[in-house]
Amino acid sequence: MRNAAGGRGWPGHAMPDQPAQQLPRDAYVDRAWFERERRDLFGRCWTCAGVAQDLAKSGDYVTVKAGDYPLMVLRNGSGTLRAFHNLCRHRGTELVEGSGRLERARISCPYHRWTYDLDGSLRAVPMRARCFADLDTSAYSLLPAAVGELGGLIFVNPDPHADFVAWQAALESVLWPLRFERMSAGLELTYEIHCNWKVFLENAIDGYHLAYLHSETLGGPRADRNVWDVHGRHLVWYSTETGRKTCLPEGIARAGGDSGQLPIEGAESGEYGGVFVLFPNTIVTATPTELIVSRLDAVTADLTHLHTRVWGRKGGEWRRWLGGENVEDIPGYDPASGLLRLSCLEQHPLEIGDFHWEDVWICEKLQRSLRSPAYRCGLLAAGAGAEAPLEFFQRNVLDYLTPVPGSTQDSSAGQPAIAAPDGG
Ligand code: FES
Ligand SMILES: [Fe+2]
Structure with a gap:
């Protein structure tokens, strides 16, 4: 179904006949x-992280920030693009910088060398038996983000459930x-x-x-x-x-x-x-x-x-x-x-x-x-x-910033609950 803005399944707005400034100073x-x-x-939006050519081979990675979220995109061993939050699961240190190719197909944190594979699984923890006797490594995989490709461009979204299909469908023709x-x-x-x-x-x-x-x-x-x-x-x-x-x-x-x-x-x-x-x-x-x-x-x-x-x-x-x-x-x-x-x-x-x-x-x-x-x-x-x-x-822009009418306040953050306008 097409909405008024011409996008399939993606909310939007029509071009106004008599435009007026909507945003305050x-x-x-x-x-x-x-x-x-x-x-x-x-x-909560899709940020351009680069082009597919930047990630031609397994282990190639790029980094980008989406708002406050540092993210990384890489090509895994089977050639699939994966996106993660660029944060170590030990104490949260930023893992990689810039762009390049990961050595030995591993992401290794420079702080205490917790090491992950290209699918984000935690593979090595130094001094594990002594320092983390009960560690369940499966609970400490890298946090996933969402990734999509449009016309050779790579986009990432901090929300792993974000809907790239809806975001790109509006443009496919x-x-x-x-x-x-x-x-x-x-x-x-x-x-x-x-x-x-x-x-x-x-x-x-x-x-x-x-x-x-x-x-x-x-x-x-x-x-x-x-x-x-x-x-x-x-x-x-x-x-x-x-x-x-x-x-x-x-x-x-x-x-x-x-x-x-x-x-x-x-x-x-x-x-x-x-x-x-x-x-x-x-x-x-x-x-x-x-x-x-x-x-x-x-x-x-x-x-x-x-x-x-x-x-x-x-x-x-x-x-x-x-x-x-x-x-x-x-x-x-x-x-x-x-x-x-x-x-x-x-x-x-x-x-x-x-x-x-x-x-x-x-x-x-x-x-x-x-x-x-x-x-x-x-x-x-x-x-x-x-x-x-x-x-x-x-x-x-306002669709992403407008509090939901009648919503309860998020007291922990001191901020109003925010409308989730769409998955894109
Ligand atoms: S913060 Fe990454 S290994 Fe400690
Ligand atoms: Fe111009």
């Missing part, structure tokens, strides 16, 4: 609100046509952005600004020449400038013809979504020449890391669009931190000719305004290619 600046999001939104295995992985960048993660996300789904903030870079399209389609809680963007739905603004598509970039097999037509916003914080940008996967990591209420990875055609010249072959060559790169920072640009962000920096600049400006007690949000522009997607997104 606190949602963007308040620490308590931020903590609720980390626990009740990111702690509109997935990007690009395949990671046919492309080469290129740059991996992290932008440090001094704004709330929702300020950046809402900027990404605001079709109203494209023709104005980005007049010299993207050059549009106007609000009546682009559209965000609803798929469950997800959004997919298209340019409609040519009368068809395509993945690129016309100005970029025309300029791309002269750039020397080579199209990727299967993606040449451009007649697919150009941007996929996978609720809540994954952004996939698909073009005929590259695939960009970004995750917004909410660091504090007013600090966000945009973690971005780029894939392009094998042997292609596609890295140049970023302004450099290597991360170190990209304007704004800070060698001390490895982050891309607005404060490290040598030019004004509007003079660089890169729409990413225009977005970072405007989001930081909006965040500074949000700090003012005089801040008021005015009107949202009507249209699915304007600012209606902002209300849609905000309603989905």
Whole structure:
């Protein structure tokens, strides 16, 4: 059955005709609100942990945080993806860091060397007979989390019972046509952005600004020449400038013809979504020449890391669009931190000719305004290619944060019981 939002079996919202701001100022600046999001939104949603190629062989692992939950995903001995909470069952120490391949197909805690196999079972406990005479190892397996794969992307959820099928079903008919295995992985960048993660996300789904903030870079399209389609809680963007739905603004598509970039097999037509916003914080940008996967990591209420990875055609010249072959060559790169920072640009962000920096600049400006007690949000522009997607997104966020009417208070945590909007 399809719901009003177009997703099968997944609650959501329709695109509003007359949008209005749903979130209060606190949602963007308040620490308590931020903590609720980390626990009740990111702690119960699907976070992108990487791509299947990161986990090509048995023992390969990646780590990621979903809100307050450190998680790990690995490929076990039979080739199946498994996800666990990245916590030792002895005294809870974080087990592994970053990504890599586990030695001897074992996860060994660095603290007292409790050791687990790739299915999370506890296999070795030093000094067991003397220190833990009655230990039942079967009761101390790693805590499971949920894992799913969509279009080559790996997602994890701290809740082992979370429903990935419902989360991805809303998208299955509109997935990007690009395949990671046919492309080469290129740059991996992290932008440090001094704004709330929702300020950046809402900027990404605001079709109203494209023709104005980005007049010299993207050059549009106007609000009546682009559209965000609803798929469950997800959004997919298209340019409609040519009368068809395509993945690129016309100005970029025309300029791309002269750039020397080579199209990727299967993606040449451009007649697919150009941007996929996978609720809540994954952004996939698909073009005929590259695939960009970004995750917004909410660091504090007013600090966000945009973690971005780029894939392009094998042997292609596609890295140049970023302004450099290597991360170190990209304007704004800070060698001390490895982050891309607005404060490290040598030019004004509007003079660089890169729409990413225009977005970072405007989001930081909006965040500074949000700090003012005089801040008021005015009107949202009507249209699915304007600012209606902002209300849609905000309603989905609120679904995860709204107390259940009439519910009892959770006195142990001092917090209201939280609605469980769906399994996704
Ligand atoms: S905390 Fe991991 S072995 Fe002690
Ligand atoms: Fe933008």
